[in-house]
Amino acid sequence: MIEKVDVKSLNLKELEEFLLSLGEKKFRAKQIYEWMHIHHVTSFDEMTNLSKNLRETLKEKADLIVLEEELVQISKIDGTRKYLFALADGNMIESVLMKYKHGNSVCVSSQVGCRMGCRFCASTLDGLVRNLTPSEILEQIYRIQESIGERISNVVVMGSGEPMDNYDNIVKFIELLTDEHGLHISQRNLTVSTCGLVPRMKQLADLKLQITLALSLHASSQEKRKELMPVANSYELSEVLDACRYYFDKTGRRITFEYSLVGGVNDTDEDAERLVKLVSGMNCHINLIPVNPIKERDYVQSDHEEILKFKNKLEKNGINVTIRREMGRDIDGACGQLRKKFLER
Numbered sequence: 001m002i003e004k005v006d007v008k009s010l011n012l013k014e015l016e017e018f019l020l021s022l023g024e025k026k027f028r029a030k031q032i033y034e035w036m037h038i039h040h041v042t043s044f045d046e047m048t049n050l051s052k053n054l055r056e057t058l059k060e061k062a063d064l065i066v067l068e069e070e071l072v073q074i075s076k077i078d079g080t081r082k083y084l085f086a087l088a089d090g091n092m093i094e095s096v097l098m099k100y101k102h103g104n105s106v107c108v109s110s111q112v113g114c115r116m117g118c119r120f121c122a123s124t125l126d127g128l129v130r131n132l133t134p135s136e137i138l139e140q141i142y143r144i145q146e147s148i149g150e151r152i153s154n155v156v157v158m159g160s161g162e163p164m165d166n167y168d169n170i171v172k173f174i175e176l177l178t179d180e181h182g183l184h185i186s187q188r189n190l191t192v193s194t195c196g197l198v199p200r201m202k203q204l205a206d207l208k209l210q211i212t213l214a215l216s217l218h219a220s221s222q223e224k225r226k227e228l229m230p231v232a233n234s235y236e237l238s239e240v241l242d243a244c245r246y247y248f249d250k251t252g253r254r255i256t257f258e259y260s261l262v263g264g265v266n267d268t269d270e271d272a273e274r275l276v277k278l279v280s281g282m283n284c285h286i287n288l289i290p291v292n293p294i295k296e297r298d299y300v301q302s303d304h305e306e307i308l309k310f311k312n313k314l315e316k317n318g319i320n321v322t323i324r325r326e327m328g329r330d331i332d333g334a335c336g337q338l339r340k341k342f343l344e345r
Ligand SMILES: C[S@@+](CC[C@H](N)C(=O)[O-])C[C@H]1O[C@@H](n2cnc3c(N)ncnc32)[C@H](O)[C@@H]1O
Pocket: 118, 120, 121, 122, 123, 157, 158, 159, 160, 161, 162, 163, 193, 194, 195, 214, 215, 216, 258, 260, 289, 290, 291, 292, 293, 294, 334, 335
């Protein structure tokens, strides 16, 4: 069987080449591109300015990737929505919509599952199933925008999966998401979070994009990081921080460090002091995240007082720090949990 072309993962130039290969005029590509990336139609039949013949050819030769909304949970506390989407092959992924005063932000998944094995994370419990295509990552945003009837202005790649482990597809996704002929989200409104795959972080830096890179740090010593994140067995903390400095040098973009506070594990005074030393002199921002306990592990959240103490220590040393608001506390919290619960059922 000849494989169909995933047209939503093609940039305009590639789509033009595809149309030319079908014996069609180049300008058809722009029309199809707009139907997919601006109007977010769900079938070739809705592309009404194309001839019937062309629509039939497209059905035969191309795939129009569309996600199916399987379930939505809406937080009564802050309106956060958690979506479970079905992919064409039956796999499930989750995405989150957070409503802020400054606009709507969507957190997307980059893989089905994850193979990085971080101890506190529900996404990795069953390992990696597969990478998501650029179209499947984009679709999470398009379906959510269509379902709420409001524009999405911010995107964070912080759902299930390690984006730097799906590098080429993520870079293509960024190109399509920020393209002026599509949804045209500003690069500055996009954050990509990584557990610290050093060579890929440097490769991304070399593209000199204006996106924010977030590093999941979670520990201030190599030993403790290794305990929480197996990826630390491959890269020393010093190498990961050097890659962050490299990213800043190439892009001028301030790095965000994510630090999930786990009670009794990485939340002591000593941890905070080491963290201060580690990032001193760097143009960065630290996001403290009270860990969201998952039932498969016995990690617990730090006490509220400990969290404040930790934050104050950083602030006193001139570090930009925020405690991340726990959005959607009343719906299946940690990413990967909703999918896991659904699969178990
Ligand atoms: C799910 S990951 C996805 C992006 C990328 N793989 C990474 O690790 O940065 C996004 C962030 O959520 C954090 N995270 C995962 N499970 C968590 C939990 N149970 N509680 C709090 N934060 C968690 C991760 O450490 C990471 O900083």
